[in-house]
Amino acid sequence: MTYQADEKGYYGEFGGAYIPEMLYPNVEELRSRYLDIMKENSFQKEFKELLKEYVGRPTPLYYAKRFSEKYGTKVYLKREDLCHTGAHKVNNTVGQILMAKKLGKNRIIAETGAGQHGVATATVCALMGIECIVYMGEIDIERQAPNVARMKMLGAKVVPAKSGSRTLKDATNEAIRDWINNPVDTHYIIGSVVGPHPYPDMVARFQSVISEEIKNQLKEKEGTENPDFVVACVGGGSNAAGAYFHYLDNPEVGIIAVEAAGKGIDSGESAATSALGKVGIIHGSKTLLMQTGDGQITEPYSISAGLDYPGVGPMHANLFKSGRGEFISITDEAAMKAGLELAKLEGIIPAIETSHALAIFEDRKFKKDDIVVVNLSGRGDKDLNTYIDYFNL
């Protein structure tokens, strides 16, 4: 049994490429070339060098002593928050900008929700001197102002998406439209393991540096490459895909995916796709999707701008459907509390996305000698305003 994508980009029944003909040449060019390009020595050399010297990899695998004591188990934090730009997103954008160069593209577009992917894209575009346009929901532009400023400083043009819920879903639609209108010179850097094949697989491969490092680091610290559990938050699911990647086909390692329940699964204001979604098609991929009975895509809600996406990547839909992954949903309230707790116990302020993953320990009990790796996907600086408002700091 494998949980990786097959050659047509399917994970079980999920995935594929449901795209309008206008996108076919772009997507097909990428699909037919991405694996070969990734194998090229020159690509690998530049990718690895940038990850090391520019991103700051490997990121530490930190044993969270006080947090572990509190919850009576061994918790390691994979510190993706220490990546340049403050989140795991940059692993993928470094990979994709090199891919774009190999494909001869000279214009980059991207979508962003919380702004982390937008910043990571703007960063690598600045690094390579390539034009960068970032689509971002109007609402997200308001609630993630520091990241908008960062993108602008890095030379990117931030274009507000004004349709629909004016969040990530709509920013993605706008980016896809841009790509339809600019099929020759433009590469679309998708920020998560979503979209048409080959994106979910390509992004997962770029992010798989996370689980590769976990294996090496855990071997050194615990004498085993395999933790008992890997925990990560899932919006689209790129940090989770990266943390699970080398463990997907290893049943000894438990996979825990944490979704945003928002104000509660049944509140009507939630982004817990595994609980609320049905099979559908969003942004070119067949996956689990929050929608009406009539197939209209609904507007998800989470306090975290990075998790309020109405779908999940097809890899995650398959992990859920097959039972390989354990899916837990966490409310805004529990996530905020967990974020504050990590700050006080370990001196680390996590992104609110990550706080969802940290919040599972209140209810999900682990054995004393279980090794639990939590992917600390990003830092909380961008969320300070939300933390301030929430806790009256």
Add this chain to the structure above:
Amino acid sequence: MNRIQQKLQEDHKLLSIYFTAGFPAINDTEKIILDLEKSGVDFIEIGLPFSDPLADGPTIQESSTKALKNGMTTNKLFDQLKSIREKVEIPLVIMGYFNPILQYGVENFCKKCQETGIDGLIIPDLPVDVYHEEYQELFAKYGLLNIFLITPQTSEERIRFIDSVSKGFIYMVSSASVTGSTSGFGEETRNYFKRINDLQLKNPQIVGFGIKDHDTFKQATEYAKGAIIGSAFIKNLNEKGTSSISEFVKNVKALT
């Protein structure tokens, strides 16, 4: 023979009009169809509104959003069209995104189309490859022609494949763009129309995207069998209401 195939045999350039069902008002669907037929349009594309129409430009997206707000649903559309075949002869095509059709059940949807008298479907995000492998037999079972798009970037090999699985016409997207975003056709576009014409495909081509008036209709049909107007018609409905339909069609056809 399917109504679309019959129409394609007529010896003149064909005009197709797209409108979004449930727009401007929820119950306008039938009136718009009757008026379009009366005005001499050759076939009609009825848009099934979708929340995330990523191949459409702002005009059609806004009409879809409005239609959904008006309460349009797949069931409602079929209800509205229940007795349409007693009133019109014109070929009818439903244009919609794949997710609502998937939720309705693809077979159920096809069956309902046949009962209603729908002749064909345009589903922009159902690629020809997936259709060919999974749905071709099903569509054929219910007598539905599935219409595929080609663009200036579509390779000849792929165009030939699309031609081989098509049984009505090929929807030739005039330029690399979402709907409603071009103004007039340049030399490059006209060369593309000619290039496709020279391929001598078995299916005729109907041009879509960027046609808004008599001039663009004429340019688009220089080498093609017909042309489709969407955004410009929606804009007209928006500004002048449903009473302006015959005048709009007259202007495009340059009838006085």
